[in-house]
Amino acid sequence: MVKMVKNNGLIILIAIIALVIIGMFVQKNYAPMSISGTETLSRTSSATTVNPSATFILIYTAMGVVSPWGASVTDTISGGCTIDGKTSLKFVMMSYLPNPLTYTVTAPASGSCTLHGDYQYGSFPIQNLPDLTIQICQQLTSSDLDCNGIISRTELRIGIENWINGQETRNQLGIEINSWASN
Numbered sequence: 001m002v003k004m005v006k007n008n009g010l011i012i013l014i015a016i017i018a019l020v021i022i023g024m025f026v027q028k029n030y031a032p033m034s035i036s037g038t039e040t041l042s043r044t045s046s047a048t049t050v051n052p053s054a055t056f057i058l059i060y061t062a063m064g065v066v067s068p069w070g071a072s073v074t075d076t077i078s079g080g081c082t083i084d085g086k087t088s089l090k091f092v093m094m095s096y097l098p099n100p101l102t103y104t105v106t107a108p109a110s111g112s113c114t115l116h117g118d119y120q121y122g123s124f125p126i127q128n129l130p131d132l133t134i135q136i137c138q139q140l141t142s143s144d145l146d147c148n149g150i151i152s153r154t155e156l157r158i159g160i161e162n163w164i165n166g167q168e169t170r171n172q173l174g175i176e177i178n179s180w181a182s183n
Protein backbone atom coordinates (compact mmCIF):
# COMPACT_ATOMS: atom_id res chain seq x y z
CA MET A 1 0.00 0.00 0.00
CA VAL A 2 2.82 2.40 0.94
CA LYS A 3 4.64 1.43 -2.26
CA MET A 4 1.52 2.18 -4.36
CA VAL A 5 1.18 5.67 -2.84
CA LYS A 6 4.86 6.25 -3.55
CA ASN A 7 4.40 5.13 -7.16
CA ASN A 8 1.35 7.38 -7.62
CA GLY A 9 3.35 10.31 -6.27
CA LEU A 10 6.15 9.56 -8.69
CA ILE A 11 3.71 9.31 -11.64
CA ILE A 12 2.13 12.67 -10.71
CA LEU A 13 5.58 14.24 -10.43
CA ILE A 14 6.60 12.89 -13.82
CA ALA A 15 3.31 14.15 -15.30
CA ILE A 16 3.90 17.64 -13.89
CA ILE A 17 7.46 17.74 -15.24
CA ALA A 18 6.20 16.56 -18.65
CA LEU A 19 3.52 19.26 -18.70
CA VAL A 20 6.07 21.93 -17.80
CA ILE A 21 8.39 20.75 -20.60
CA ILE A 22 5.52 20.64 -23.10
CA GLY A 23 4.42 24.09 -21.92
CA MET A 24 7.93 25.50 -22.48
CA PHE A 25 8.11 23.87 -25.91
CA VAL A 26 4.74 25.28 -26.97
CA GLN A 27 5.66 28.75 -25.72
CA LYS A 28 9.03 28.67 -27.47
CA ASN A 29 7.53 27.64 -30.79
CA TYR A 30 4.27 29.54 -30.86
CA ALA A 31 5.02 32.80 -29.06
CA PRO A 32 5.08 35.52 -31.77
CA MET A 33 8.66 36.55 -32.60
CA SER A 34 8.64 40.19 -33.64
CA ILE A 35 12.05 40.16 -35.41
CA SER A 36 11.65 38.44 -38.76
CA GLY A 37 14.97 39.12 -40.47
CA THR A 38 13.23 41.10 -43.23
CA GLU A 39 13.87 44.42 -41.49
CA THR A 40 16.25 46.89 -43.09
CA LEU A 41 18.32 49.77 -41.84
CA SER A 42 19.43 52.83 -43.77
CA ARG A 43 22.23 55.30 -43.17
CA THR A 44 21.93 58.66 -44.89
CA SER A 45 23.71 61.97 -44.56
CA SER A 46 22.25 65.47 -44.28
CA ALA A 47 24.67 66.42 -47.09
CA THR A 48 27.01 64.63 -49.49
CA THR A 49 29.05 67.78 -50.15
CA VAL A 50 30.15 69.80 -47.15
CA ASN A 51 32.35 72.81 -46.57
CA PRO A 52 35.81 72.39 -44.99
CA SER A 53 35.62 71.67 -41.24
CA ALA A 54 31.83 71.88 -41.33
CA THR A 55 29.52 69.44 -39.56
CA PHE A 56 26.90 67.17 -41.04
CA ILE A 57 24.40 64.68 -39.63
CA LEU A 58 24.31 60.92 -40.13
CA ILE A 59 20.80 59.50 -39.91
CA TYR A 60 20.23 55.82 -39.09
CA THR A 61 16.68 54.61 -39.72
CA ALA A 62 15.26 51.20 -38.88
CA MET A 63 12.57 50.15 -41.34
CA GLY A 64 10.01 47.36 -41.51
CA VAL A 65 10.25 46.84 -37.77
CA VAL A 66 7.61 45.46 -35.39
CA SER A 67 8.09 46.16 -31.67
CA PRO A 68 9.86 44.83 -29.76
CA TRP A 69 12.96 44.78 -31.95
CA GLY A 70 16.68 45.48 -31.71
CA ALA A 71 19.63 45.76 -34.05
CA SER A 72 23.35 46.20 -33.53
CA VAL A 73 25.18 48.59 -35.86
CA THR A 74 28.85 49.18 -36.58
CA ASP A 75 30.18 51.92 -38.82
CA THR A 76 33.60 53.37 -39.52
CA ILE A 77 34.43 56.66 -41.17
CA SER A 78 37.69 57.25 -43.00
CA GLY A 79 39.20 60.38 -44.56
CA GLY A 80 39.57 62.49 -41.43
CA CYS A 81 35.94 62.89 -40.42
CA THR A 82 35.24 62.41 -36.72
CA ILE A 83 32.21 61.69 -34.55
CA ASP A 84 32.85 63.06 -31.05
CA GLY A 85 36.55 62.62 -31.80
CA LYS A 86 36.09 58.98 -32.87
CA THR A 87 36.29 57.34 -36.30
CA SER A 88 34.13 54.32 -35.53
CA LEU A 89 30.68 53.78 -34.14
CA LYS A 90 29.25 50.77 -32.32
CA PHE A 91 25.69 51.16 -31.14
CA VAL A 92 22.34 49.45 -30.76
CA MET A 93 18.96 50.55 -32.05
CA MET A 94 16.01 49.29 -30.03
CA SER A 95 12.24 49.71 -30.23
CA TYR A 96 12.30 51.78 -27.01
CA LEU A 97 15.09 54.09 -28.20
CA PRO A 98 14.87 56.92 -30.79
CA ASN A 99 14.36 55.88 -34.42
CA PRO A 100 15.84 57.49 -36.50
CA LEU A 101 19.04 57.89 -34.54
CA THR A 102 21.43 60.70 -35.50
CA TYR A 103 25.13 61.44 -35.05
CA THR A 104 26.96 64.69 -35.79
CA VAL A 105 30.13 64.37 -37.86
CA THR A 106 32.88 66.96 -38.17
CA ALA A 107 34.59 67.17 -41.58
CA PRO A 108 38.31 67.76 -42.06
CA ALA A 109 39.76 70.67 -44.07
CA SER A 110 39.75 68.82 -47.39
CA GLY A 111 39.38 65.48 -49.15
CA SER A 112 36.51 63.08 -48.74
CA CYS A 113 35.16 60.78 -46.04
CA THR A 114 33.72 57.31 -46.61
CA LEU A 115 31.43 55.38 -44.30
CA HIS A 116 31.63 51.59 -44.22
CA GLY A 117 29.46 49.55 -41.90
CA ASP A 118 26.81 46.92 -41.27
CA TYR A 119 23.83 46.03 -39.11
CA GLN A 120 22.25 42.95 -37.60
CA TYR A 121 18.69 42.44 -36.37
CA GLY A 122 18.67 40.01 -33.49
CA SER A 123 20.79 37.04 -34.55
CA PHE A 124 19.76 37.21 -38.21
CA PRO A 125 22.56 37.50 -40.78
CA ILE A 126 24.69 40.66 -40.75
CA GLN A 127 23.76 43.02 -43.61
CA ASN A 128 26.14 45.53 -45.17
CA LEU A 129 25.23 49.19 -45.31
CA PRO A 130 26.06 50.66 -48.72
CA ASP A 131 29.26 52.73 -48.50
CA LEU A 132 28.61 56.46 -48.40
CA THR A 133 31.11 59.12 -49.47
CA ILE A 134 31.00 62.75 -48.38
CA GLN A 135 33.02 65.27 -50.42
CA ILE A 136 34.67 68.12 -48.57
CA CYS A 137 35.09 71.22 -50.69
CA GLN A 138 34.29 74.90 -50.72
CA GLN A 139 31.26 75.63 -52.87
CA LEU A 140 31.09 79.15 -54.28
CA THR A 141 27.31 78.99 -53.76
CA SER A 142 24.81 76.16 -53.41
CA SER A 143 24.56 75.99 -57.23
CA ASP A 144 28.27 75.15 -57.55
CA LEU A 145 27.31 71.51 -57.85
CA ASP A 146 30.71 70.11 -58.84
CA CYS A 147 32.23 72.16 -56.01
CA ASN A 148 35.09 73.58 -58.11
CA GLY A 149 34.62 77.14 -56.87
CA ILE A 150 33.37 78.50 -60.20
CA ILE A 151 29.93 78.61 -61.80
CA SER A 152 29.53 76.91 -65.16
CA ARG A 153 26.78 77.76 -67.62
CA THR A 154 24.78 74.69 -66.49
CA GLU A 155 25.19 75.64 -62.84
CA LEU A 156 24.17 79.23 -63.61
CA ARG A 157 20.96 78.00 -65.20
CA ILE A 158 20.22 76.03 -61.99
CA GLY A 159 21.07 79.12 -59.92
CA ILE A 160 18.65 81.24 -61.96
CA GLU A 161 15.88 78.67 -61.46
CA ASN A 162 16.67 78.54 -57.75
CA TRP A 163 16.44 82.34 -57.49
CA ILE A 164 13.13 82.43 -59.36
CA ASN A 165 11.79 79.66 -57.09
CA GLY A 166 12.96 81.50 -54.00
CA GLN A 167 15.59 78.90 -53.07
CA GLU A 168 18.48 81.27 -53.58
CA THR A 169 18.99 84.95 -52.78
CA ARG A 170 19.50 87.62 -55.43
CA ASN A 171 22.93 88.30 -53.91
CA GLN A 172 23.91 84.63 -54.42
CA LEU A 173 22.70 84.78 -58.00
CA GLY A 174 24.81 87.90 -58.50
CA ILE A 175 27.90 86.06 -57.27
CA GLU A 176 27.07 83.22 -59.71
CA ILE A 177 26.65 85.58 -62.67
CA ASN A 178 30.00 87.24 -61.82
CA SER A 179 31.72 83.86 -61.62
CA TRP A 180 30.20 82.62 -64.89
CA ALA A 181 31.08 85.89 -66.66
CA SER A 182 34.70 85.86 -65.52
CA ASN A 183 35.50 82.19 -66.23
Ligand SMILES: [Ca+2]
Residues within 6 Å of the ligand: 144, 145, 146, 147, 148, 149, 150, 151, 152, 155
Ligand atom coordinates in the same frame (compact mmCIF):
# COMPACT_ATOMS: atom_id res chain seq x y z
CA1 LIG B 1 31.21 74.54 -60.51
